[in-house]
Amino acid sequence: MALVQFYFDFISPFGYFAALRIDDLARRHGRETEWHSMLLGVSVLKVMGLKPVTETPLKGPYQNRDAARYARRHGVTLGRSLTAPAMNPLPAGRAFHWLKRHHPEHYKAVARDLLDAYWRDAIDISNTGIIAEIAARSGLDRSAIQAGIESAEARDLLRAAVDDSLAKGVFGSPYFLIDGEPFWGAEKMEVVEEWLKSGGW
């Protein structure tokens, strides 16, 4: 069965919500997932020509309220304030893609730990030392990881991944591609589940 392709940005609360559920959801329907980190700053600002949603009147406040409500409904702990300025997402994105290339058996677990650290525990994960420390929990060598995250290769891997996500039409977080079909938004997961169950419509 084809993989469920899951795209997210570390700075997106809805991406975090999806990360907490997508693997179980896919597995219930006999599917595995591939994760991709992307950058909303590139898709939203540069490609779509929009301002960040958090700076958009009416929609920004709504989105924060919606995220807080989703967290209450699904029992997700948000230690980080939804109105706090977003961190620089580049180090986490570079770490993600470097780990995916070099430690594919660990990249999802580390991504989950990074997301938990940022959203649940309100830890600043824009620091490569902290990222390496979190990755080390998966049994990886901390200094090798830190060097990897800071390498030119990691920068190139993230850039190529973002280009690829845009080429596939991905513009939001979370975003799912399943058998070529695109689904955008955390609450599309119910629709994704129906799609996987029914074989599409």
Added chain:
Amino acid sequence: MALVQFYFDFISPFGYFAALRIDDLARRHGRETEWHSMLLGVSVLKVMGLKPVTETPLKGPYQNRDAARYARRHGVTLGRSLTAPAMNPLPAGRAFHWLKRHHPEHYKAVARDLLDAYWRDAIDISNTGIIAEIAARSGLDRSAIQAGIESAEARDLLRAAVDDSLAKGVFGSPYFLIDGEPFWGAEKMEVVEEWLKSGGW
């Protein structure tokens, strides 16, 4: 029980999808609805400072695909092309608010007929004569309706309703306000249903 407040723009396919379901959904939970037409052109362009989603790269094509998929999933016939330029929504909006004021027992049925005419039957409902003809199916006097739609009062009623929707934070179509809680988007209707069933979270 407080009313379920339902906001939509006649030119929004997702507003149409919601109009087809919201009354039944509310009734299942012992609620009645109040309908409000609003103008995406004002909320999106003027207040939020965004371009129309149909002109937004990546998101525009996605939204059309998503709407077509929703229609297939829910068995909604769309006679009108999703990529056709939108009509001028002002005459339908004026008719809606004039009827709501003067014929409150008929305004929802006429709104449903107008939405069916536009989306299912691909009829141009930016023409006040055609709107009056459609309204006449509900037993209303055609020429009185047409005069009403074209009156300064109808223009004022629409303007006041749009101002009021913005004051309440409404920025999209469909948009629901339930016990003060906002829900945006056709696929939020499952969340709305859970909210009504559980009493909120």
